[in-house]
Amino acid sequence: MSTVASRDRLAAPTAPAAPPLRLRLAASGLDGVTLLLVPAALFLIALFVYPFIYGFVLSFEPKSGGALANYLRFFSDSYFSHTVWTTMRIAMPVTIFNLMLAIPIAFRVRLMRHQRLLTTILVLPITLGTVLVAEGMLFYFGPQGWFNRALMAIGLISQPVRLVHNYWGVVISLLITGFPFTFLLTLSYVTGIDPSLEQAAATLGAKPASRFRHIFWPLLLPGLAITFCLAFVQAYSVFPSAVLVGEPAGATRVISIAAYQSAFEDYDYSMASTIAMIMAATQLVVVLVVLGGRSLLYRGPVTGGKG
Amino acid sequence: MNFSGRAAPIPGDRPPPRARAFHAQAFKELRLEGVRRDFGNVSALRDLTLTIEQGQFVALLGPSGCGKSTALNCIAGLLPVTGGSIRLDDKRIDTLRTEERGFGMVFQNYALFPHMTVRKNIGFGLKMRGVASAEIARRVDDALRLVHLGEHGHKLPGQLSGGQQQRVAIARAIVIEPPLVLMDEPLSNLDAKLRLEMRQEIRRIHAELGSTTIYVTHDQEEALSLADRIVVLREGMIRQVGTPAELYADPAHLDVADFMGYRNRIEGRLVRSGGGMAAVDIGGAVVEGRTRGELGGGRAVAAMRPDDLVPAREGVDAIVATVESIEYRGREFHGLARTPQGAELHFSSPARLEAGAPVRLAADPRNVLIFEAEAR
Numbered sequence: 001m002s003t004v005a006s007r008d009r010l011a012a013p014t015a016p017a018a019p020p021l022r023l024r025l026a027a028s029g030l031d032g033v034t035l036l037l038v039p040a041a042l043f044l045i046a047l048f049v050y051p052f053i054y055g056f057v058l059s060f061e062p063k064s065g066g067a068l069a070n071y072l073r074f075f076s077d078s079y080f081s082h083t084v085w086t087t088m089r090i091a092m093p094v095t096i097f098n099l100m101l102a103i104p105i106a107f108r109v110r111l112m113r114h115q116r117l118l119t120t121i122l123v124l125p126i127t128l129g130t131v132l133v134a135e136g137m138l139f140y141f142g143p144q145g146w147f148n149r150a151l152m153a154i155g156l157i158s159q160p161v162r163l164v165h166n167y168w169g170v171v172i173s174l175l176i177t178g179f180p181f182t183f184l185l186t187l188s189y190v191t192g193i194d195p196s197l198e199q200a201a202a203t204l205g206a207k208p209a210s211r212f213r214h215i216f217w218p219l220l221l222p223g224l225a226i227t228f229c230l231a232f233v234q235a236y237s238v239f240p241s242a243v244l245v246g247e248p249a250g251a252t253r254v255i256s257i258a259a260y261q262s263a264f265e266d267y268d269y270s271m272a273s274t275i276a277m278i279m280a281a282t283q284l285v286v287v288l289v290v291l292g293g294r295s296l297l298y299r300g301p302v303t304g305g306k307g
Numbered sequence: 308m309n310f311s312g313r314a315a316p317i318p319g320d321r322p323p324p325r326a327r328a329f330h331a332q333a334f335k336e337l338r339l340e341g342v343r344r345d346f347g348n349v350s351a352l353r354d355l356t357l358t359i360e361q362g363q364f365v366a367l368l369g370p371s372g373c374g375k376s377t378a379l380n381c382i383a384g385l386l387p388v389t390g391g392s393i394r395l396d397d398k399r400i401d402t403l404r405t406e407e408r409g410f411g412m413v414f415q416n417y418a419l420f421p422h423m424t425v426r427k428n429i430g431f432g433l434k435m436r437g438v439a440s441a442e443i444a445r446r447v448d449d450a451l452r453l454v455h456l457g458e459h460g461h462k463l464p465g466q467l468s469g470g471q472q473q474r475v476a477i478a479r480a481i482v483i484e485p486p487l488v489l490m491d492e493p494l495s496n497l498d499a500k501l502r503l504e505m506r507q508e509i510r511r512i513h514a515e516l517g518s519t520t521i522y523v524t525h526d527q528e529e530a531l532s533l534a535d536r537i538v539v540l541r542e543g544m545i546r547q548v549g550t551p552a553e554l555y556a557d558p559a560h561l562d563v564a565d566f567m568g569y570r571n572r573i574e575g576r577l578v579r580s581g582g583g584m585a586a587v588d589i590g591g592a593v594v595e596g597r598t599r600g601e602l603g604g605g606r607a608v609a610a611m612r613p614d615d616l617v618p619a620r621e622g623v624d625a626i627v628a629t630v631e632s633i634e635y636r637g638r639e640f641h642g643l644a645r646t647p648q649g650a651e652l653h654f655s656s657p658a659r660l661e662a663g664a665p666v667r668l669a670a671d672p673r674n675v676l677i678f679e680a681e682a683r
Contacts, residue, residue, distance in 0.1 A: 199385050200418035202405035204432035204483060214431070218422050300465050304418035 059273040070274035080275070083255040084282055090167070090242075090254065091235035094174040095228055101179060102186040103224075107216075110191050119187070126180040133176050134244035138164055141172065141245075169245035170252045174235050182231045189223030190216075194303040219302045225294035229287045236283050255279045332409075332486040334396050336360050337382075337519070342401075343390035344377050344543075351377040353543040355391070359536075361486075364513050364520045366534035368527060368566065374543035375523045379489050382521065384408050395486065406435075411480030411518075413490040417472045419464035425451070425475050426460040432483035450478040453512060470501045474508070481518060490522045494529065506532060527566045531555060539563050559599060561608055561678040569610035573626075573650045574680055577607040585677040590648050592626045596675025606680035611670045613641065613653035618660075619669035626668045628652055630660045644668065 018024070025031065062069040074080040105122070109115055125133065141147050141163040148160040163169060193216060201211045239256040246252030255275060263272035337359040344352040352374040359365050367375040380386040382393060384405035393401040400408055411432075419428050429450050433443045451457050454474035464472055473493060480488055493509070494502045510533055513520055524530050530537050531551040539546045539554065539562075547559045558564035561572070575589035580602040586595045587607045594609040619625035628644035633656070635641075640656045644666055654668050 194416070194418065196414050196416060196418040197420060199383075199405070200412065200414060200420070200479075201431070201435075202385070203383055203408075203410060203412040203489075204479070205406045205409060205435040206431070207406055207435075210435060215420060298422035300463065301421050304414065304416055304421065304464075 055273040055276055058270050059277045062270050062274075063268055070271050071278070073271070074274060074278060080258055083253055083258045083275075084278070086252065087236055087238070087254040087256075087279075088282075090170055090174065090238060090252065091232055094171055094178060094235045095182075095232040098175060098179050098182040098231055099186065099224060099228060101175075102183040102227075103190075103220075105183060106187040106190040109187060119184070122183055123180040125176050128177075130173065130177050130240045131244065134173050134241045137169065137173055137176075137245050141169070164245045166247050167251045169247075170238065170242050170254075173241035173245050174238060177241070178231055178235055181234065182227055185227040185230065186224065189220055189227070192223075192302055193219050197302075197304045200304065218298060222294050222297050222299045225290050225297075229290050232286060232290075233283055236286075237279070255282075332484060334361055334486050334519075336396065337487060338394045339378075339382070339391070340394070341391035342378070342381055342388050342393060344374075344381055344386060345389045350543050352381065352388075355543075355545065357538060357545065357548070359519065359521065361519050362517050364522065364533060364535045366522045366524055366530035366537045367540055368524060368530040368537050369540035369546075370525055370566075372542075373540040375525075375540050376491055377543075378540070379491050379521060379523045382487070383410055383412050383489050409483065409485055410487045410489055411483055411485035413473075413476045413480050413488070413493045415492045415495060417464075417476040417493075417496075419472055419475055419479070421464055423463075424460065425456065425462055425464065425467070428464065428475055429479045429482050432479065436483065446482055450482040453481075453515070454478045454508070469497050470505060473497065473505055477509070477512065481512070481516060486519065488518045488520045490520065492523055492525070494524075494526075502529075509533060527568070539566060557599065558676065561610060561681065564610045564676055564678070568612050569676060570613055570653050571611040571616055571651075572608050573646070573652070574606060574608050577602055577604055577677075580677075584672065587677055589626065589646070589650075591646070592624055594626065594670075594675060594677075595672040596670075596677040597673065598677045602677065602679050608678050608680050610676045610678065611674065614655050615670045615674035616652060616654040616668050617670070618654075618656055618658075619667045623667075623669050626652070628666055628668060630662050630664050630666050632662055633660050635659075642666075 022031075059070055060067040062073075065072075109118055112118060139145050143160040143162070147163070148157070151157045152160070163172065197215050197219075198211050201215045206214065237256055238254055239260070242248055242252045242254045242257060246254075248257050256279065259272045259275040259279065262268045262275055339355050339357045339359075342352055342355040343350065355374075355378055367378055369375045377386060381388050381401070384400075384403060384407075388401050391401075392399055420431065423431065426447050430443045430447045433446060438446075447460070451460055454477055456471060456474050456478070459467060459471060464475065467475065476493070480490075490509075494505055497505060506529060509522075512518075513533075522530070522533060531554075534551060536548065537551055537554050538548050541562055547554060547563045549557075554563065555567050558567050558569065565572070573587070573589045573594065575587040575594070577585060578588045578593060579586040580598060583597060583599075584595065585598045585602055585607065586593050587609045589609065596609055596611075626646060628646045631643045631645055633640050633642040636655075640659055642654050642656055642660060644652045644654060646652065652668060654666075656666075660666055
């Protein structure tokens with residue numbers, strides 16, 4: 001007893017010596033490697049945070065009227081406010097349709113041995129760029145294009161259908177350029193699901209449709225929600241194809257065109273900023289609704305146990 | 308080898324008939340005839356012919372790549388067979404889809420549905436069969452009680468330990484009262500203590516339900532302790548079929564012997580063979596042992612268990628070797644020695660021996676098996 005006490009007294013002066021600052025920082029996750037984040041942080045601040053705040057402030061400094069004048073003008077003038085609906089009307093169906101297309105293909109591709117090749121082919125459109133796709137579409141889907149000529153040759157239609165310079169042109173273009181992205185994300189979620197879960201469901205008597213409904217679908221849904229958000233945001237900010245293969249003065253006068261016109265035709269940067277802010281806000285609402293729904297779902301691991 | 312204090316059930320011993328919670332669907336036998344499975348140019352399963360009677364616990368035993376899991380997947384319908392047929396009594400089942408076969412399967416990684424509670428997991432098969440929900444609840448309760456998981460029904464699989472997950476997987480497979488329960492190395496992801504415990508659980512559940520079970524494993528101890536019959540596979544073919552006692556005492560091939568614990572193998576020249584006995588000159592000593600049938604001349608291999616190879620008394624013909632290492636195993640010492648020819652020998656010794664010291668080792672000929680050396 002006494003020896004323990006005396007040893008304690010001896011040890012006492014040295015024991016509370018604090019570890020050096022470097023070690024304490026490292027313990028809370030800050031060390032030299034953290035510095036690697038600096039370029040990314042600078043990049044983000046210079047090219048996103050600052051312009052965003054600048055635009056936000058600018059949107060409250062209209063050419064005339066009070067601070068909210070631009071916002072009031074946007075929502076009272078249907079020439080502006082209608083663009084939100086126009087953009088939604090394009091972006092929503094395109095996103096949903098791309099997901100519906102990507103899911104079955106991803107389910108098939110997941111079982112294939114030459115997955116790499118097929119994935120490469122499917123992803124190719126991503127490298128082409130919107131403009132090239134749009135230019136190609138003008139010829140292919142035009143009144144004298146292969147598409148209409150082929151349909152007329154087999155007698156399905158008697159006169160060319162209009163698939164460019166209108167709503168459908170933009171939809172088709174966005175489907176082509178948006179699909180690879182949607183597909184790749186979906187594929188990664190689909191292949192992440194442990195295949196033995198499906199096998200287990202099959203041994204328990206579940207037919208393919210039931211296996212999809214009870215096993216794959218609930219496990220896939222959180223990932224699909226993320227995919228939906230990303231694909232939707234991409235489609236919502238459509239600009240080149242809305243101009244090139246759309247009807248930029250009418251049916252495809254999307255919100256980004258309105259912002260462009262304010263900035264570079266009316267030289268009203270404040271109004272353009274307002275439109276950009278509203279664009280961001282409407283996207284955010286959709287994303288938040290989807291993510292809110294996602295938070296109600298099961299989001300745990302998608303494997304069937306240890307190992 | 309029963310460390311837990313509970314009495315291990317004797318293989319083949321069945322409890323007296325009583326009211327059971329689950330009734331396996333009746334059939335007489337499952338017949339596999341010439342079942343083949345090829346992957347590209349590789350045959351995982353060459354010619355599997357096997358009959359399994361109702362109520363049996365059959366272990367498919369073999370090293371990895373021997374085709375045991377392939378065989379199980381073919382029976383379950385998860386892999387189509389390349390050739391041959393599988394019949395349940397007179398009904399051909401290898402052409403049926405997995406979901407039409409209705410066999411319960413326990414997967415190596417358990418494959419529990421991570422987004423469903425334990426109750427939902429167990430009830431899934433019944434739901435797929437269109438059983439009324441009140442009936443499902445009752446049978447899930449019975450199944451939970453059977454695997455001792457009564458109070459965990461509302462949890463998600465991720466909240467359970469490995470052993471509990473395993474119990475859920477077993478409950479899920481048997482609650483549908485399948486004619487056949489298939490288990491694919493169900494214990495390989497558990498630690499040693501839990502493995503022993505679950506082994507007894509599986510044995511208990513099998514004894515209680517009398518469900519016909521096919522159990523795939525690479526662990527001979529598991530196979531010996533669980534199965535009524537063991538099927539040893541190698542390179543897609545059956546090497547030997549027998550009761551655990553038969554296989555343990557009389558392995559028909561060298562590789563089966565290897566699996567049954569005959570770790571020591573010394574090759575030499577066959578000097579004598581006849582009357583079920585043979586002798587091998589291993590250079591410096593002649594080892595005598597039992598054989599199955601007559602051996603041809605030439606090279607032969609003597610196989611012995613480490614437990615049977617002990618330091619020899621004076622005057623007995625013995626193998627001379629040098630002790631390389633020795634370790635304490637509680638009741639005795641376990642050593643590794645090397646012969647001048649370079650063969651490694653695992654042996655037991657009642658006394659500690661010094662590493663580097665010479666040792667004379669011998670085994671009772673009744674415990675030595677002599678096989679023809681395999682062509683290299």
